[in-house]
Amino acid sequence: MKSTRPKLTPGETGVNDDTTWPRRAQAPWTSVFRKVRNADMPVCRMRSLGEQIGVVLVHLSQSTKVNQASNNGLLQASFHRHHRKLGLTNRGVTGAGGVGKCFLSQLEALATRRPSPKLNLIYISTSKKALYDAKYTSTPFAGAIEELSRASQAPPPLPQLADYLAAAPAKVVLVDNTSSQDVADAYPVFLGKGISIVTPNKKAFSGSYKLWQDIFNAASTSGAKVYHESSVGAGLPVISTLKDLVDTGDRITKIEGVFSGTMSFLFNSFAPTSGASGKWSAEVAKAKELGYTEPDPRDDLNGLDVARKLTILARLAGLPVESPTSFPVQSLIPKELESCSSGDEFLQKLPEFDSQMEETKAAAEKQGKVVRFVGSIDVASKQVKVGLEQFDASHPIAALKGSDNIISFYTERYGSNPLIVQGAGAGGDVTAMGVTADLIKVVGQIA
Numbered sequence: 256m257k258s259t260r261p262k263l264t265p266g267e268t269g270v271n272d273d274t275t276w277p278r279r280a281q282a283p284w285t286s287v288f289r290k291v292r293n294a295d296m297p298v299c300r301m302r303s304l305g306e307q308i309g310v311v312l313v314h315l316s317q318s319t320k321v322n323q324a325s326n327n328g329l330l331q332a333s334f335h336r337h338h339r340k341l342g343l344t345n346r347g348v349t350g351a352g353g354v355g356k357c358f359l360s361q362l363e364a365l366a367t368r369r370p371s372p373k374l375n376l377i378y379i380s381t382s383k384k385a386l387y388d389a390k391y392t393s394t395p396f397a398g399a400i401e402e403l404s405r406a407s408q409a410p411p412p413l414p415q416l417a418d419y420l421a422a423a424p425a426k427v428v429l430v431d432n433t434s435s436q437d438v439a440d441a442y443p444v445f446l447g448k449g450i451s452i453v454t455p456n457k458k459a460f461s462g463s464y465k466l467w468q469d470i471f472n473a474a475s476t477s478g479a480k481v482y483h484e485s486s487v488g489a490g491l492p493v494i495s496t497l498k499d500l501v502d503t504g505d506r507i508t509k510i511e512g513v514f515s516g517t518m519s520f521l522f523n524s525f526a527p528t529s530g531a532s533g534k535w536s537a538e539v540a541k542a543k544e545l546g547y548t549e550p551d552p553r554d555d556l557n558g559l560d561v562a563r564k565l566t567i568l569a570r571l572a573g574l575p576v577e578s579p580t581s582f583p584v585q586s587l588i589p590k591e592l593e594s595c596s597s598g599d600e601f602l603q604k605l606p607e608f609d610s611q612m613e614e615t616k617a618a619a620e621k622q623g624k625v626v627r628f629v630g631s632i633d634v635a636s637k638q639v640k641v642g643l644e645q646f647d648a649s650h651p652i653a654a655l656k657g658s659d660n661i662i663s664f665y666t667e668r669y670g671s672n673p674l675i676v677q678g679a680g681a682g683g684d685v686t687a688m689g690v691t692a693d694l695i696k697v698v699g700q701i702a
Contacts, residue, residue: 355432356400357687363396365691374698379403385410391423413441421448426701428480430694431456440466446473446481451701453693455485455686460570461563464577467570480697485689487514487564488660489680496676497571500666507572509665510632511673514564516658516681517547517555518628523655526616526625528648535612536605543602547658547681551598556587558628561641565630569639572632576639585642587612587628619645625653651675 366374375393379386379400386394386406394402411419420427429445431438431454439459442452443466452474460467460483474481487493500507513519525538533541539556542548548555562579569576576582588601589608595601619626624645629652632639646653655661660680663673679685 355687357683358432358690359396359399361684361687361691365695366396380406380410383409413437414444417441417444417448417450420445420450427451428453428694428697428701430454430690431459432690434458436462442466442481443469443473446470446479447477449477449479451480451697453482453690453697455483455489455690457486457560457563457567459483460486461566461579464570464575480700482693482697483567484693485686487567488662488676489516489682490685490687490689490692491660491662491676491678491680493662493676494567494571496674497568497664500664500668500674501571501573505669506667507634507664508667509634509673510568510572510662511652511665512629512631512662513627513652513655513660514561514630514662514680515555515628516660516679517542517549518561519655519660519680520545520547520658522625522627523657525612526619526627528625528653534606534609536602536609539605540602543598549598551601553588553593553595553598553601558584558586558641561628561630565632565639565641569632569634572634574632574634574637574639582639583642584640585628587643615643623647627652627655651677 377391384406386403428451436458484494562584566576566579626643629644630641658681661677663675665673
């Protein structure tokens with residue numbers, strides 16, 4: 256692969272001077288709103304609803320797994336700061352530990368501690384309901400979800416949503432808290448209309464390389480901003496660290512680490528550096544019970560979640576990786592269980608294959624090592640891969656605890672001692688913090 260970077264990379268894009276933003280005509284709000292309200296919308300596909308008025312905030316991280324089984328909707332909200340509209344979208348917020356609820360809580364606290372900018376919630380929705388109006392009436396953060404539950408209108412389709420936001424009398428930030436590919440595909444449209452985006456949606460930045468280029472080219476043209484720190488490592492400063500290294504002229508040689516809180520928990524329990532461990536199937540079942548896995552654990556064990564994160568980081572490092580399936584990704588799903596009709600059936604049959612993982616663990620132990628599920632990017636050789644690797648017990652990757660992530664950046668400046676980012680890679684509060692921090696950065700630039 257030829258090592259090239261797109262015109263722009265995540266982070267600040269375009270210019271900050273308000274005068275460079277395209278003027279937005281004062282659309283006839285009554286007409287626009289009537290069209291939005293009366294539109295025939297395929298609600299079941301409207302996971303992108305979060306791009307509504309103002310900033311749309313969307314959180315996708317492993318921490319949302321706790322509630323994804325029951326939360327298949329998305330919460331959207333918008334804010335207004337004097338003449339600036341900000342909208343927010345949160346997916347799966349009904350659970351007490353949901354990222355969306357954490358995000359709203361943080362925004363409520365932010366409004367108290369930081370009187371400027373003042374954020375007014377002007378849009379909020381699930382996949383079936385939306386709370387907003389043509390006048391951008393503010394909804395208090397406290398009780399917003401409850402008020403939304405009483406709403407009667409459905410959210411508009413993405414094209415109408417983009418037009419609606421673009422016609423707002425002030426700058427708009429879309430916070431997409433969904434994991435929708437449809438919403439991700441629409442990013443260039445929103446950005447092209449001057450609507451900034453904050454999101455943890457990995458699909459937007461790990462999909463086709465063309466979409467990646469379209470997203471940042473659209474932002475460059477309009478002056479809109481794009482931030483997606485939480486698309487890798489929840490609230491850990493992974494993307495911002497890599498971007499700073501690249502922007503300051505350092506040469507990235509290798510990126511390696513544990514990028515999945517689920518996989519970290521599983522292998523720290525199944526193959527600990529000391530102490531007893533359980534059977535592989537028992538550890539997977541325990542992880543699911545504790546909320547570390549998707550409703551169907553195969554969605555974690557297939558390795559694609561890690562592959563998406565590696566795709567994002569590889570692109571930031573200068574490799575035009577086409578997709579998460581364009582490089583080797585090791586799946587931990589026994590071939591015989593790939594066709595199971597449900598996650599429950601998979602867990603019931605998994606004990607029959609415990610011997611496979613036991614053999615893998617034993618082989619590592621004979622070498623005085625432990626096995627871990629990692630991702631690596633060798634920039635020099637242009638190689639990206641995801642799968643099982645063996646590490647000495649003293650290695651930082653082997654020494655992880657719980658569901659922590661660890662990402663090591665090997666660069667020309669740092670030499671043989673990599674720059675390491677380590678910490679909680681999952682959790683509602685930390686993931687919401689990453690999105691909230693991105694929102695603050697964007698608001699500061701467009702204010």
